[in-house]
Amino acid sequence: MIRTIAITQDLHVKEDVPLDHLSDPSIKWFWVDLASPSEEEARVLETFFHFHPLAIEDCLHLLQRPKLDYYEGYSFLVLHYLNSNTLDVEEVDLFIGENYLVTFHFKPVLSIETVRQRLLQHPSGFNKGVSYIAYAVLDQLVDDYFPIVYEIEDKLNEIESRDVKKSIALLMNDVFDIRSDLLKLRKTILPMRDLLYRIINSERLYIPAEQKAYFNDIYDHLIKLTSMVEANRDMTSDMRDNYLSLNANRMNSIMMTLTIISSIFIPLTFVVGLYGMNFDHMPELHWDYGYYIVLGIMGLMTIGMILWFKRKGWFNVNK
Secondary structure (H helix, E strand, O other), X not given: OEEEEEEEOOOOEEEOOOHHHOOOOOEEEEXXXXXXXXXXXXXXXXXXXXXXXXHHHHHHOXXXXXXXXXXXXXXXXXXXXXXXXXXXEEEEEEEEEOOEEEEEEOOOXXXXXXXXXXXXXXXXXXXXXXXXXXXXXXXXXXXOXXXXXXXXXXXXXXXXXXXXXXXXXXXXXXXXXXXXXHHHHHHHHHHHHHHHHHHHOOOOOOOOHHHHHHHHHHHHHHHHHHHHHHHHHHHHHHXXXXXXXXXXXXXXXXXXXXXXXXXXXXXXXXXXXXXXXXXXXXXXXXXXXXXXXXXXXXXXXXXXXXXXXXXXXXXXXXX
8 A cells, every 4th residue: 555645835735645746846745655565566666766776675575674774865764663462573664865755564553654643633743844754753663662661561560579489480481471572672672772873873864953852862762762671681580580599499498308308218228128138047036026126226216317407407498
């Protein structure tokens, strides 16, 4: 689908202008949005706009890293949009010329639709030129990252409030899922931050002086997002380490208990094995009270070892 918005010389907004009418002298500048284009519609990048083959190739072959390229008469930007449900990255391409803006994306992008509707409802925003519309698209893309990060923070807060002793396995699964989501965010936000740094320091990409502050604001948002993602990653690392330490402590407690039991039964097993040997000349076998004597000795050995272990503090380790 190809959608167009044109601004006339007398600052009137025209919607859905045919492509062959965009060269009309009465049009000051225009915005063409190629949303989920067919092969035929995608060919207008070459047949109508005559963009560089490398830029067109970057549009058609997903997925490129966020970047800024300069061509004769226009600049080409690759941006990343995050699907809030799946956290899948979707590419948004921008061609910024002197009197036009072209956006290209294979999947519906809520951010672009939001900007388009907002500008149609408040047409005065179109009067600020192509660079402002490019800023509005970029700003909305970045703003849509925040709800995703806030949702992850809510999940972390919910995890911290759970009863760790009853659901440690589930907690670990949730923590590792969140770390995976944070990694996806990090792979998107950091390149976008680097891209904004290039944009605000670029001398070839024309941005009016009064609009520089807008792009600096986006860069500040990305720095904040980076800090939030890194802080959340640190928090998940601490949670993971705490849960692993707790699990290791439980295993040590179990092993200590088993060790105490084994240590008590080792000498008892020796006594039982000793008197289980089939030799004829074992005088104790013919004692009238031999059985009770051996049981008494084994009982005393058990009590003695328990007292000795308690004196050594082994039972306190399990607490």
